[in-house]
Amino acid sequence: AQKITQTQPGMFVQEKEAVTLDCTYDTSDQSYGLFWYKQPSSGEMIFLIYQGSYDEQNATEGRYSLNFQKARKSANLVISASQLGDSAMYFCAMREDFYSGGGADGLTFGKGTHLIIQP
Amino acid sequence: KAGVTQTPRYLIKTRGQQVTLSCSPISGHRSVSWYQQTPGQGLQFLFEYFSETQRNKGNFPGRFSGRQFSNSRSEMNVSTLELGDSALYLCASSPSGGNTDTQYFGPGTRLTVL
Numbered sequence: 001a002q003k004i005t006q007t008q009p010g011m012f013v014q015e016k017e018a019v020t021l022d023c024t025y026d027t028s029d030q031s032y033g034l035f036w037y038k039q040p041s042s043g044e045m046i047f048l049i050y051q052g053s054y055d056e057q058n059a060t061e062g063r064y065s066l067n068f069q070k071a072r073k074s075a076n077l078v079i080s081a082s083q084l085g086d087s088a089m090y091f092c093a094m095r096e097d098f099y100s101g102g103g104a105d106g107l108t109f110g111k112g113t114h115l116i117i118q119p
Numbered sequence: 120k121a122g123v124t125q126t127p128r129y130l131i132k133t134r135g136q137q138v139t140l141s142c143s144p145i146s147g148h149r150s151v152s153w154y155q156q157t158p159g160q161g162l163q164f165l166f167e168y169f170s171e172t173q174r175n176k177g178n179f180p181g182r183f184s185g186r187q188f189s190n191s192r193s194e195m196n197v198s199t200l201e202l203g204d205s206a207l208y209l210c211a212s213s214p215s216g217g218n219t220d221t222q223y224f225g226p227g228t229r230l231t232v233l
Contacts, residue, residue, distance in 0.1 A: 031218060032218055033220075037224070042226070044224060045209060045211070045224035052219050095219075096218060106164035106175060106177065107162075107211075107222060109161060110161075111161050112161070
């Protein structure tokens with residue numbers, strides 16, 4: 001079963017609009033970490049934002065925020081005021097609790113969303 | 120702080136050869152993980168090293184191996200290369216490798232097997 005599901009293979013968005021990239025996850029662990037990465041065409045994975053399963057507040061990092069809905073197992077990335085440089089692949093990832101036996105697979109990634117920002 | 124570095128950035132090999140990729144983590148990071156990225160399979164975890172010990176291993180054949188040195192630098196080796204090993208190999212480092220640790224990635228090594 002897929003642990004991370006990203007249902008949007010591709011998205012076209014107008015510059016300066018807000019973008020929401022969907023991510024749902026599946027785990028039975030109580031302790032886990034959720035991450036979003038950006039991968040431009042150059043290939044490097046760039047860390048954007050982190051949310052811990054016990055964090056009550058949604059994480060924010062500049063123009064990025066994570067809409068964390070634990071009961072729905074959802075961790076959507078919101079990019080405010082999109083820019084042309086935001087065009088890239090975006091990956092949602094999870095790491096389960098290593099010490100309870102999970103996390104043995106390192107980070108588990110979704111298949112990604114290809115975001116294209118149009119001028 | 121300098122980021123994660125990987126060498127070489129590009130490699131072309133032929134089937135049957137072996138290859139060694141290198142990764143230098145961010146200073147102070149003790150955990151290094153390796154991932155393989157292909158168009159068909161996406162991003163897949165290879166293995167994780169912490170304090171010179173392999174802590175986790177993904178579902179890859181024994182041809183894939185790695186090690187970590189006392190300065191936390193890591194190498195991965197692929198023996199008897201197959202066409203399907205063509206991929207982007209990404210290395211990531213984190214302070215301790217826990218589930219709340221952020222992994223920071225290097226630029227990757229793009230391996231082409233002919």
